[in-house]
Amino acid sequence: MLVVMEAGARPEQIEAVVRQIERMGLKPHPIPGAHRTAIGITGHTGSQDPSNLENFPGVKEVIHVTHAYKLVSREAKPDDTIVSVGGVEVGGNGLAIVGGPCAVESLEQTRAVADGIRRGGGQLFRGGAYKPRTSPYSFQGLGERGLEILARVREEFDLPIITEAIDHESLQLVDQYADCIQIGARNMQNFSLLRSAGRARKPVLLKRGMSATLEELLLSAEYIMSEGNYNVILCERGVRTFSDHTRNTVDLSIVPAIKRISHLPILVDPSHGTGKRNKVLPMSRASIAVGADGVLVEVHHKPEEALSDGPQAILPSTFAQLVTECEAIGRVLGRSLQPALAASR
Ligand code: PEP
Numbered sequence: 001m002l003v004v005m006e007a008g009a010r011p012e013q014i015e016a017v018v019r020q021i022e023r024m025g026l027k028p029h030p031i032p033g034a035h036r037t038a039i040g041i042t043g044h045t046g047s048q049d050p051s052n053l054e055n056f057p058g059v060k061e062v063i064h065v066t067h068a069y070k071l072v073s074r075e076a077k078p079d080d081t082i083v084s085v086g087g088v089e090v091g092g093n094g095l096a097i098v099g100g101p102c103a104v105e106s107l108e109q110t111r112a113v114a115d116g117i118r119r120g121g122g123q124l125f126r127g128g129a130y131k132p133r134t135s136p137y138s139f140q141g142l143g144e145r146g147l148e149i150l151a152r153v154r155e156e157f158d159l160p161i162i163t164e165a166i167d168h169e170s171l172q173l174v175d176q177y178a179d180c181i182q183i184g185a186r187n188m189q190n191f192s193l194l195r196s197a198g199r200a201r202k203p204v205l206l207k208r209g210m211s212a213t214l215e216e217l218l219l220s221a222e223y224i225m226s227e228g229n230y231n232v233i234l235c236e237r238g239v240r241t242f243s244d245h246t247r248n249t250v251d252l253s254i255v256p257a258i259k260r261i262s263h264l265p266i267l268v269d270p271s272h273g274t275g276k277r278n279k280v281l282p283m284s285r286a287s288i289a290v291g292a293d294g295v296l297v298e299v300h301h302k303p304e305e306a307l308s309d310g311p312q313a314i315l316p317s318t319f320a321q322l323v324t325e326c327e328a329i330g331r332v333l334g335r336s337l338q339p340a341l342a343a344s345r
């Protein structure tokens with residue numbers, strides 16, 4: 001259910017509706033928009049009939065949302081959501097370019113890559129401290145020590161940090177240290193982790209599962225939002241198909257499909273999407289052309305020595321070219337690169 005308030009509804013009228021929804025044992029989600037406020041209602045309605053809210057002053061209409069996803073939909077919020085990641089905006093008319101290594105390996109390596117991201121014009125830094133690896137014998141990440149390195153690098157290079165949480169324990173730590181919590185493809189349907197992320201303070205970058213449909217991705221975002229965290233960024237990172245010339249198949253058409261039905265920003269990750277260094281630049285260009293709010297790519301100053309995902313890591317020089325080309329393509333579409341945070345060095 002969605003309660004749409006009149007354009008001129010007063011704050012106390014909105015408050016009265018919110019209180020009534022709570023009295024009914026349901027959860028209200030006020031969604032302020034450019035033209036009007038809507039209030040999403042979640043929870044089991046049971047014998048309650050929220051349609052009666054139509055009689056409250058300031059209420060324009062009560063809409064029965066037929067899709068399974070509600071808070072993520074444009075019905076609930078017609079204008080684009082802009083998520084601030086440590087002061088850098090993702091969504092709207094801007095473009096955000098995220099770069100960094102697959103994994104934080106050492107302070108020296110993380111600094112070297114961050115320097116390349118900063119000089120290359122990227123605005124956000126990524127790097128995993130907790131790595132969900134297919135083999136238990138592969139490098140699993142530095143854990144909390146990796147988060148400390150990321151926090152240090154953020155201070156030095158003024159790059160807000162996105163890093164993955166793989167379970168409840170790491171989620172608490174990532175929420176403390178980072179600017180954005182990444183939920184990876186393998187955890188996209190870890191519903192209890194999604195609920196915890198919904199109770200975290202930081203925005204969430206939610207990656208599409210490797211065989212998830214658009215609806216499943218949106219419902220996972222709905223899990224996070226239903227707990228009260230409305231700062232969700234989606235990320236297409238390729239899905240499994242019969243094609244074997246790339247690691248996964250980047251499903252670019254999900255970008256305009258999502259944009260039609262959801263207000264949430266969406267990034268594309270062509271690194272995991274293709275698994276091949278030489279395809280990251282062309283697929284980044286294509287991602288911007290198709291309407292993505294930015295790209296997230298893996299960068300390493302010595303890819304041949306990387307402890308994970310070396311074959312898909314681009315060099316800092318390619319990253320700089322990627323930023324320049326994505327900016328040029330974005331300009332054609334009326335979009336501009338978000339400013340990086342002012343360097344304090
Ligand atoms: C990653 O971003 O390093 C990662 C593990 O990605 P995904 O969850 O998309 O495989």
Ligand code: MN
Pocket residue numbers: 102103272298308309
């Ligand atoms: Mn990786």
